[in-house]
Amino acid sequence: MEGVNNKMTREELKKDILRYLKVKYGKENIDNAKDFEVFNAVSMALLENIVHDWNTTTKLYNKEKNAYYFSAEYLMGRALGNNLISLGLYDEVKEVLKEFNIDINKIEEIEEDAGLGNGGLGRLAACFMDSAASMEVPLMGYGIRYSNGLFNQKFQNGFQVEDADNWLKYGDPWSIRKTDEEVVINFKDEKVKAIPYDTPIIGYKSKNINTLRLWKCEPVVEFDFNLFNDQKYDEALEEKNRAEDISRVLYPNDSNEEGKLLRLKQQYFLVSASLQDIIRTHKKMWNNDLLNFSVMHSVQLNDTHPVLAIPELIRILVDEEGMDFNKALEISKGVFGYTNHTILAEALEKWDVELIRKLFPRILEIIENIDSIFVKELEEKGYSEEAIEEFRIINDDLVRMANLAIYVSFAVNGVAKLHTDILKNTELHNWYELYPEKFQNKTNGITPRRWLRLCNQELSALITELLGSEDWVKDLSKLKELEKYANDEKILKKFMDIKHIKKSELAEYIKEKEGIEIDPDSLFDIQIKRLHEYKRQLLNGLYILDLYYRLKENPNMNIPKVTFIFGAKAFPGYERAKAIVKFINEIAKLINNDEEVNKKMKVVFVQNYRVSYAEKLFPAADISKQISTAGKEASGTGNMKFMLNGTPTFGTYDGANVEIVRESKDENNFIFGLRVEDIEKIKDDYDPEKYYESEEALKRVINTLIDGTFDDGETGMFEDLYNSLLKEGDQYFLLADFHGFREEEDKVFKAYQDKLLWAKKCFLNTCNAGIFSSDRTIMEYSNDIWGIKPCKNK
Numbered sequence: 001m002e003g004v005n006n007k008m009t010r011e012e013l014k015k016d017i018l019r020y021l022k023v024k025y026g027k028e029n030i031d032n033a034k035d036f037e038v039f040n041a042v043s044m045a046l047l048e049n050i051v052h053d054w055n056t057t058t059k060l061y062n063k064e065k066n067a068y069y070f071s072a073e074y075l076m077g078r079a080l081g082n083n084l085i086s087l088g089l090y091d092e093v094k095e096v097l098k099e100f101n102i103d104i105n106k107i108e109e110i111e112e113d114a115g116l117g118n119g120g121l122g123r124l125a126a127c128f129m130d131s132a133a134s135m136e137v138p139l140m141g142y143g144i145r146y147s148n149g150l151f152n153q154k155f156q157n158g159f160q161v162e163d164a165d166n167w168l169k170y171g172d173p174w175s176i177r178k179t180d181e182e183v184v185i186n187f188k189d190e191k192v193k194a195i196p197y198d199t200p201i202i203g204y205k206s207k208n209i210n211t212l213r214l215w216k217c218e219p220v221v222e223f224d225f226n227l228f229n230d231q232k233y234d235e236a237l238e239e240k241n242r243a244e245d246i247s248r249v250l251y252p253n254d255s256n257e258e259g260k261l262l263r264l265k266q267q268y269f270l271v272s273a274s275l276q277d278i279i280r281t282h283k284k285m286w287n288n289d290l291l292n293f294s295v296m297h298s299v300q301l302n303d304t305h306p307v308l309a310i311p312e313l314i315r316i317l318v319d320e321e322g323m324d325f326n327k328a329l330e331i332s333k334g335v336f337g338y339t340n341h342t343i344l345a346e347a348l349e350k351w352d353v354e355l356i357r358k359l360f361p362r363i364l365e366i367i368e369n370i371d372s373i374f375v376k377e378l379e380e381k382g383y384s385e386e387a388i389e390e391f392r393i394i395n396d397d398l399v400r401m402a403n404l405a406i407y408v409s410f411a412v413n414g415v416a417k418l419h420t421d422i423l424k425n426t427e428l429h430n431w432y433e434l435y436p437e438k439f440q441n442k443t444n445g446i447t448p449r450r451w452l453r454l455c456n457q458e459l460s461a462l463i464t465e466l467l468g469s470e471d472w473v474k475d476l477s478k479l480k481e482l483e484k485y486a487n488d489e490k491i492l493k494k495f496m497d498i499k500h501i502k503k504s505e506l507a508e509y510i511k512e513k514e515g516i517e518i519d520p521d522s523l524f525d526i527q528i529k530r531l532h533e534y535k536r537q538l539l540n541g542l543y544i545l546d547l548y549y550r551l552k553e554n555p556n557m558n559i560p561k562v563t564f565i566f567g568a569k570a571f572p573g574y575e576r577a578k579a580i581v582k583f584i585n586e587i588a589k590l591i592n593n594d595e596e597v598n599k600k601m602k603v604v605f606v607q608n609y610r611v612s613y614a615e616k617l618f619p620a621a622d623i624s625k626q627i628s629t630a631g632k633e634a635s636g637t638g639n640m641k642f643m644l645n646g647t648p649t650f651g652t653y654d655g656a657n658v659e660i661v662r663e664s665k666d667e668n669n670f671i672f673g674l675r676v677e678d679i680e681k682i683k684d685d686y687d688p689e690k691y692y693e694s695e696e697a698l699k700r701v702i703n704t705l706i707d708g709t710f711d712d713g714e715t716g717m718f719e720d721l722y723n724s725l726l727k728e729g730d731q732y733f734l735l736a737d738f739h740g741f742r743e744e745e746d747k748v749f750k751a752y753q754d755k756l757l758w759a760k761k762c763f764l765n766t767c768n769a770g771i772f773s774s775d776r777t778i779m780e781y782s783n784d785i786w787g788i789k790p791c792k793n794k
């Protein structure tokens with residue numbers, strides 16, 4: 001077959017699939033096999049074929065400087081389709097399955113998403129894994145193999161209800177348990193084992209196969225045999241359960257600090273296991289010498305969640321390897337890079353000193369030591385006592401994880417230009433003055449394999465045809481060469497025909513999953529992302545309701561038929577976010593059931609938004625809604641996925657939106673609202689009431705939160721939303737941005753009517769999306785932070 005990594009023939013692949021069906025499921029005839037059995041058999045047949053390249057890649061990397069991504073989250077999604085694309089075997093396997101009378105789509109759809117992350121931060125980690133493998137750079141991912149990933153979401157009567165995720169129910173054919181590489185983790189009163197599960201990250205049409213290593217927590221002793229014998233079954237299993245709790249569940253919070261004992265244990269579990277693993281390999285390779293540790297390894301800390309790696313590395317070097325403390329600190333200062341993902345105050349992790357003492361007293365001692373060394377340095381530099389307080393790692397009996405990270409890391413980066421500027425100029429200004437050389441920007445990116453080549457195979461084929469090769473999949477800057485077709489009506493028509501295909505596919509899927517019929521000929525206006533007040537789904541909802549009232553008043557209003565689509569999970573404990581879900585569902589019900597209006601507009605809130613749903617939504621969008629309060633969205637990556645698939649951004653001047661409109665030009669996007677500097681100016685005497693009183697349309701829709709228009713099941717949740725806007729100062733400036741939003745959306749409706757001009761806007765977004773490839777991002781990290789180079793597995 002055409003695949004790069006293997007010389008297997010179609011007949012061999014068929015034989016392998018049948019063999020796995022036989023030994024794993026006892027089935028001698030594929031016609032009797034369930035979809036999940038076929039999925040597992042195909043996956044294992046493919047895995048078998050790449051093991052050799054995987055092992056040679058690992059060996060090759062061991063001799064080079066490596067980087068490690070430490071992340072509490074990996075939002076991987078499904079593996080099969082992506083791996084087939086990377087192996088260059090998608091069409092071949094599709095054919096093979098067809099010969100068995102099986103539709104590849106059904107096999108792909110049976111796979112559960114690996115949803116080991118909440119949103120953008122975890123998805124970024126997944127895109128980085130893919131890019132590093134495809135760029136052939138020695139980056140390894142370390143994380144936790146949660147038994148239950150992000151919860152599943154359903155709506156009941158418009159309310160969000162949550163269900164446990166069980167992504168392992170059919171097994172996990174893409175990972176290999178490496179029992180022989182387990183390590184022991186010591187808490188003060190508990191000892192557990194960390195077992196690695198390795199997942200291959202296949203470079204696109206490359207023999208390089210990188211590794212994502214996720215740790216599962218297990219007890220040192222399976223169960224207490226004597227207790228069991230005495231029929232004390234619960235007690236016998238107590239230790240096992242306590243250990244397994246550590247890797248049981250992903251915390252479903254996004255941007256909120258979740259101060260839980262178990263979460264702190266998870267964090268230490270992750271970093272201790274990973275560092276022990278790295279050090280074990282290092283000692284084997286370098287004759288037990290650890291003095292060159294920072295020469296051979298860089299560790300990137302994905303937000304503050306893995307920052308305990310800093311004191312843990314020092315602990316291992318000092319307590320277990322006998323190194324002097326100052327030497328260990330010096331080495332650590334050459335190892336870590338820290339990525340800041342948010343400036344939201346509630347997301348900055350601070351751990352209670354007593355909690356840390358209770359779980360790992362030695363780690364606290366080391367942090368205290370670092371803190372006092374740092375204070376001495378600041379005193380010598382002549383900082384005042386007051387200024388020093390601001391920098392202290394321990395303050396008010398809290399350990400400030402970001403401070404620890406910035407002090408020890410040699411590089412600190414933000415995730416979009418605007419975000420990094422805000423860090424330097426305001427949020428971390430004092431740190432920037434102290435260590436200007438540490439601060440860098442690394443604008444986020446997305447992998448073009450999953451977010452175009454796999455999820456939009458029709459557009460991929462068109463691009464390949466126009467460019468004459470598939471090189472763009474690994475060098476996305478090539479998309480720029482498509483610009484010469486921007487006035488070619490024939491090409492634009494093909495481009496928009498593909499958009500229509502993707503919209504039809506989505507409409508069909510939504511009909512099946514949500515039971516709602518939508519028209520692929522309507523404008524698809526899509527907002528998909530975690531539910532958060534700063535992301536302002538509520539503003540979008542209020543706007544849609546306003547449009548509904550305008551249509552009721554004036555049924556002849558000249559707008560194109562429009563479908564508003566939402567997708568978002570709300571953190572189960574975040575009541576206001578759940579209230580917004582319910583409110584938008586109520587709006588949807590009102591509009592979709594109104595026979596006068598539903599021929600012109602509809603609203604769909606899809607359930608259980610996740611990576612696999614995202615792959616169907618991004619290619620089908622006409623408008624990408626990115627409307628966060630300026631300054632609050634550090635980067636965003638959903639915005640990039642829309643752009644790559646040819647969708648104009650409707651948004652505020654925030655995060656990477658700034659760079660998106662710089663690349664694809666103002667006239668191809670719709671930017672509205674307050675900018676960071678506007679908010680700075682008005683924030684101190686901002687009065688939402690003023691906007692409410694002076695704009696009837698706004699007043700009308702806000703009043704629906706309290707005048708009985710909608711039913712919140714007597715929870716009072718809608719009144720709480722009302723209060724957030726009018727009694728608590730409208731923290732996220734929804735009222736101030738309402739008018740601009742409305743005017744800008746009217747511009748969208750107008751622009752959408754000119755089909756040719758609209759097509760050109762869409763097309764130019766794709767042409768200019770090259771810079772947002774995570775291949776570019778990963779090469780910047782490699783060159784500017786990690787000091788690692790590509791090394792090709794031949």
Ligand SMILES: *Cc1c(COP(=O)(O)O)cnc(C)c1O
Pocket residue numbers: 118119120123528529530609610611614635636637638639641
């Ligand atoms: C890309 C992605 C995100 C991040 O979206 P933003 O709009 O950048 O917040 C979240 N969830 C999923 C499933 C994604 O694919």
